[in-house]
Amino acid sequence: MPEFDLQFTIALVTNGLLIGLMYALIALGFVLVYKATDAINFAQGEFVMFAAFICAGAADLAGMPFWVAAALALAGMIAFGFGFERVVLRPLLGRPIIAVIMATIGIAALLRGVATLAFGGGTRAIALPVDDEPLFLGPLMLPPVQLVGAAVSLVFLAAFTWLFLKSRMGVAMRAVAESQQVATAMGIDVRRYFAFAWALAGVVSALGGIVWGGMLGVDNQLALIGLKVFPVVILGGLDSVVGAVVGGLIVGVVENLAAGYFDPIVGGGTKDFAPYVLMIAMLMIRPYGMFGSRRIERV
Amino acid sequence: MLTLNNIEVVYDHVILVLKGVSVVAKTGQITTLLGANGAGKTTTLKAISGLLNAERGSVTKGSIELDGVRLDHLPPHDVVRRGIVQVFEGRRVFANLTVEENLVAGAHIQSELKRVRDGIARTYELFPLLKERRHQRSGYLSGGEQQMLVIGRALMSDPRVILLDEPSLGLAPRIVEEIFVVIRRLKESQDLAVLLVEQNAALALDIADHGYVMENGRIVLEGSAESLARNSDIQEFYLGLNEEGARKSYRDAKQYRRRKRWLS
Incomplete structure (x- = not known):
């Protein structure tokens, strides 16, 4: 094991927190859908990938400037979220939840296929309008792309927190999450809030897709980001917004520490499974996560 | 005025739960719906509020009207917009x-x-206790406070009809007393029809103007609250009194009920 080095650790943790915020962003989309509709969205990673493809494709194939392509990806994913709820999920309302989960798995495969069909199998790049030169802050080396990603995540999380906690719409969303029947009896059109949750999942996917796509390149592999969502939400609690953020930060940090301290010894790879080890441990200790509600999960 | 004309409710396309129920709830009055467990009282309320559909039930015959406008087959969130709000039991x-x-x-x-602001102020006036707890999570309130909250919450939509399902359930007698005082005030102060479902018949007949008795998905008795309270069957089965007005043992009532069911 490399010698413990405070500066090195601080650097790992900082980078982990930055990445973690971006995990938190994507996990939020997942948590919102689960809270509002009880559905587990197995296509979250594919949503992210598809958004990245729209952005990269629009820039590459149609020659759009970055901002236009990004706006297109955002609009496209919102429309996709609404459409998916309306066309696929609404007819499944009242069916066992497993039907909805299978539908998300189906849509995941469909999105991977369509993305390859439309944009080709090669890796595309998103040219984010940020510098490649890392910023040096004392001992810390911060890639601008991560800073931008973290900033985007923070802004969205803050805006969302306000909406969720302070606005009347947020109150209605939380009411729907607690009891669809009682919310309906208040005159709340529950289906509208289902659609809204999916549209928000579209928004976070677009934001995540653009930033992750810019960092990693855009191809089918990008959908694997979706798998990172699971340790995040299990750690934080499937139905907790705070949990998504805290879980995201933990996963980001753990991943980076593993990469820094264990990978050199074993020759790499621990970064990828460390969060899952944590996830399994959490499932044994607190299956509902740090901030999740304590009801028994039937999925 | 809320009117149910001979409605029939079927669950899962086959199970007939309401077999022609007609009920009228007048504005400015409290109408009560009495009956044993499983008589169809809650189903009647859900038929009105439109929440049956989520439970695979539907109104197959008859009509439900608010001041002459039909409400059956409206989605439940629209029924609230028309001015009918349901307060669930529990x-x-x-x-x-x-x-x-x-x-x-x-x-x-x-x-x-x-x-919204006016409504909140009005609710706190009606239930001063709630004002003290305004920023508390409602899950931590006492049972009585929660019952006050759900009634206050229902009134926030400025309804013309409020459907109350067993507001006395599981509450201490003193708290029930308080809540019923408020329910009585509702009909006086607001332009409102109250449809009250209760197991506690003595309490319900005490504050109601008019009442219905349900059994097996049918209305079996109807009348003013006073006449129902004087009715000997009601006294026996719902108020637990025998002809001399003394309390009856549970065993007698049970045996009599069994016989009666068999005849009907």
């Missing part, structure tokens, strides 16, 4: 929301913020 607060947030959720159909 104090279904949004436990993770604060008292005030519960009220805000109840005012969902109000488009003007002022009406």
Whole structure:
């Protein structure tokens, strides 16, 4: 094991927190859908990938400037979220939840296929309008792309927190999450809030897709980001917004520490499974996560 | 005025639960619906509020009208907009929301913020206890406070009809007393029809103007609250009194019920 080095650790943790915020962003989309509709969205990673493809494709194939392509990806994913709820999920309302989960798995495969069909199998790049030169802050080396990603995540999380906690719409969303029947009896059109949750999942996917796509390149592999969502939400609690953020930060940090301290010894790879080890441990200790509600999960 | 004309309700396309129920709830009055477990009281309320559909039930015959406008087959959130609000039994607060947030959720159909604020002020006037707890999570309130909250929350939509399902369930007698005082005030102070479902017949007949008795999905008795309270069958089965007015043992009532069911 490399010698413990405070500066090195601080650097790992900082980078982990930055990445973690971006995990938190994507996990939020997942948590919102689960809270509002009880559905587990197995296509979250594919949503992210598809958004990245729209952005990269629009820039590459149609020659759009970055901002236009990004706006297109955002609009496209919102429309996709609404459409998916309306066309696929609404007819499944009242069916066992497993039907909805299978539908998300189906849509995941469909999105991977369509993305390859439309944009080709090669890796595309998103040219984010940020510098490649890392910023040096004392001992810390911060890639601008991560800073931008973290900033985007923070802004969205803050805006969302306000909406969720302070606005009347947020109150209605939380009411729907607690009891669809009682919310309906208040005159709340529950289906509208289902659609809204999916549209928000579209928004976070677009934001995540653009930033992750810019960092990693855009191809089918990008959908694997979706798998990172699971340790995040299990750690934080499937139905907790705070949990998504805290879980995201933990996963980001753990991943980076593993990469820094264990990978050199074993020759790499621990970064990828460390969060899952944590996830399994959490499932044994607190299956509902740090901030999740304590009801028994039937999925 | 809320009118149910001979409605029939079927669950799962085959199970007939309401077999021609006609009920009228007049504005400015309290109408009560009495009956044993499984008689169809809650189903009647859900038929009115439109919440049956979510439970694979539907109104197959008859009509439900509010001042002559038909409501059956409207989605439940539209029924609330038309002015009918249901308060479920069992104090279904949004436990993770604060008292005030519960009220805000109840005012969902109000488009003007002022009406929301007025409604909140009115609720606190009606239930001063709630004001003290306005920023507490409603899950931590006592049972009585929760019952007050769900009634207050329902009133936030400025309804013309309020459907109350067993507001006395599981509450201490003193608290029930308090809540019933408020229910009585509702009909006096607001332009409102109250349809009250209760197991506690003595209590319900005490504050109601008119009453119906349900059994096996049918209305078997109807009349003014006073006449029902004097009815000997009601006294026996619902108020637990025998002809001399003394309390009857549970065993007698049980045996008599069994015989009666068999005859009907």
